[in-house]
Amino acid sequence: MEACILNPFSSISLSLQEAFLFFDELQLSLSIQKKSNMLNIITRAVKYIVVLVSSHIPYCNQPAPSATIAIDTVSAITVPKLDPGDTSRFVNIEIDMQKAQHPSFAFTDLPYDKTKGMMLMKDDALRSDYTFVFKILSGGTVNGKRYPGFTFTDGAGKEIGYKYSFAINPNEGHTTDINNVSSWAQINEMIAKGHGFMNHSFFHGGTDKLKAIKDAEKNMWRHTHYRMTEIAPPGNDEGYVESGLALGYHMIASEFGEPVPDGNNSPGNENMSWGSYIPMTTQNFKKVLISRTNLGDQWNREELKNAKDFIDYVFTNPNKDKKLIGAAFSHGPFGDKKEQADVFFEFINYIKNHPENHDSAWITSSKDLMDYVGTKAEIVIASQHYDAKTGKFKIVLDMKKVNPNITNRNLSLKVQGGEIVGVKAQGAKEVTFNSKTGLINIYKTDRSKVVDPFKEALPPQIVSTTASGKTLTITYDKPVAQSKAEGYEVTENKVLGLKGNGKIWQLTLERPVTKSQLFYYRIQRGDARQANQSTLRVCTYAGSPIKVI
Numbered sequence: 269m270e271a272c273i274l275n276p277f278s279s280i281s282l283s284l285q286e287a288f289l290f291f292d293e294l295q296l297s298l299s300i301q302k303k304s305n306m307l308n309i310i311t312r313a314v315k316y317i318v319v320l321v322s323s324h325i326p327y328c329n330q331p332a333p334s335a336t337i338a339i340d341t342v343s344a345i346t347v348p349k350l351d352p353g354d355t356s357r358f359v360n361i362e363i364d365m366q367k368a369q370h371p372s373f374a375f376t377d378l379p380y381d382k383t384k385g386m387m388l389m390k391d392d393a394l395r396s397d398y399t400f401v402f403k404i405l406s407g408g409t410v411n412g413k414r415y416p417g418f419t420f421t422d423g424a425g426k427e428i429g430y431k432y433s434f435a436i437n438p439n440e441g442h443t444t445d446i447n448n449v450s451s452w453a454q455i456n457e458m459i460a461k462g463h464g465f466m467n468h469s470f471f472h473g474g475t476d477k478l479k480a481i482k483d484a485e486k487n488m489w490r491h492t493h494y495r496m497t498e499i500a501p502p503g504n505d506e507g508y509v510e511s512g513l514a515l516g517y518h519m520i521a522s523e524f525g526e527p528v529p530d531g532n533n534s535p536g537n538e539n540m541s542w543g544s545y546i547p548m549t550t551q552n553f554k555k556v557l558i559s560r561t562n563l564g565d566q567w568n569r570e571e572l573k574n575a576k577d578f579i580d581y582v583f584t585n586p587n588k589d590k591k592l593i594g595a596a597f598s599h600g601p602f603g604d605k606k607e608q609a610d611v612f613f614e615f616i617n618y619i620k621n622h623p624e625n626h627d628s629a630w631i632t633s634s635k636d637l638m639d640y641v642g643t644k645a646e647i648v649i650a651s652q653h654y655d656a657k658t659g660k661f662k663i664v665l666d667m668k669k670v671n672p673n674i675t676n677r678n679l680s681l682k683v684q685g686g687e688i689v690g691v692k693a694q695g696a697k698e699v700t701f702n703s704k705t706g707l708i709n710i711y712k713t714d715r716s717k718v719v720d721p722f723k724e725a726l727p728p729q730i731v732s733t734t735a736s737g738k739t740l741t742i743t744y745d746k747p748v749a750q751s752k753a754e755g756y757e758v759t760e761n762k763v764l765g766l767k768g769n770g771k772i773w774q775l776t777l778e779r780p781v782t783k784s785q786l787f788y789y790r791i792q793r794g795d796a797r798q799a800n801q802s803t804l805r806v807c808t809y810a811g812s813p814i815k816v817i
């Protein structure tokens with residue numbers, strides 16, 4: 269198996285064997301250290317290794333298509349309509365109380381008032397996403413063996429299924445062996461059970477980041493009507509972080525190797541959450557740039573020890589008050605290795621039966637997590653009133669400001685100052701409560717407001733880059749405004765100036781351009797944007813070829 273080099277930045281690459289040897293040595297040397305420090309160190313060390321191996325992913329055996337700059341090619345097809353859910357703007361909650369004195373409520377930090385959790389991811393949309401992971405988590409038969417599925421409770425008697433997040437390259441073959449990918453029907457079944465899908469770019473790389481991100485969104489949408497709202501950059505490619513943030517993504521989960529994409533973890537400017545967990549009580553949810561531990565791909569006994577260590581590390585972390593959600597990923601278990609299903613099952617069992625769990629962990633997907641915090645952040649308490657005569661505590665919540673792409677609008681709240689004897693909710697699908705703890709869970713799904721990615725305004729895209737001598741002409745598909753030449757780079761050359769207007773711009777270079785030189789535009793350094801529309805910023809181009817005439 270070859271490492272696939274998608275990142276033109278990485279001129280050095282090790283073979284996979286070399287990389288794994290290096291990793292083995294690292295783990296060996298670390299195994300003598302205290303376990304609590306170990307994973308953190310590994311996570312930080314990984315970022316330095318990743319740059320050496322570039323995209324070292326075992327299954328990324330097909331490079332991105334040749335890096336021509338062109339406008340998108342994905343066109344819409346008609347997908348059967350999904351149930352829109354409960355589309356009402358207001359949620360009216362009516363709580364019957366006894367022994368109440370000035371009752372009040374607050375939204376809980378985590379859904380169901382959990383105190384910790386896991387956000388586990390699997391990359392590249394292999395068939396084993398469905399045949400192993402989905403079947404084991406949601407219940408089904410694997411290798412002739414029946415698995416019951418895994419649940420936790422919502423703190424009020426309702427069973428909630430364990431969720432996983434699948435990072436997908438949603439082109440027709442998902443970029444891997446076409447015979448080894450989850451089908452659209454399987455993906456739709458997984459979505460229906462509440463699992464999350466993360467944008468892993470259309471072709472597992474590519475130099476035009478707008479195209480890589482938006483084509484992925486579009487093709488996922490045309491097959492599923494699921495709008496992806498979190499990114500897992502393929503490998504550690506440059507450009508996904510800042511471009512993703514500009515395109516409305518708030519969570520980007522990666523290994524974040526060096527050189528860091530987009531300066532987000534440059535010294536003194538670290539926006540990263542290192543340590544492979546999200547501190548839920550202190551996290552800035554507008555920018556969740558989360559490192560993720562690699563659990564290992566082989567799902568053998570040796571790797572299982574490390575995977576269990578990761579669970580221990582999150583569940584027994586001294587920063588309990590931060591309510592940590594562990595973030596980890598793997599490409600496995602792989603469907604051609606039967607025993608990997610058993611090891612994976614043991615891993616999930618380890619979470620379920622962990623002595624620090626006791627039904628206190630939220631096993632969630634990236635989407636459920638971001639939808640919960642996004643709903644909570646934008647919801648408005650329109651009114652709340654307790655009537656001592658009737659014993660009714662009425663709360664009206666307004667969802668008007670909630671991001672339209674948030675579909676899971678579930679909420680958990682805790683009531684104090686009295687005992688709950690009954691709860692009714694209008695504008696929601698279901699409500700559960702626990703009179704002992706004061707917990708109320710509101711279940712609401714609203715798919716009616718999600719923006720069709722085919723109908724969305726996109727930033728200007730580069731149609732062509734053509735060089736003649738020392739002049740490079742950049743043609744955009746619509747008028748652009750900009751003043752900073754720093755955004756542009758031509759390899760083995762130097763940009764001396766930028767001029768132009770509307771759709772046509774010119775770079776003046778130090779030396780004549782040759783065919784081997786590559787074109788870069790970096791969103792975080794330049795200021796190119798649509799004329800008269802400053803929010804539509806030109807996204808990163810990382811190493812595109814130039815037409816030399």
Ligand SMILES: [Zn+2]
Pocket residue numbers: 325328391392468472502503
């Ligand atoms: Zn991948």
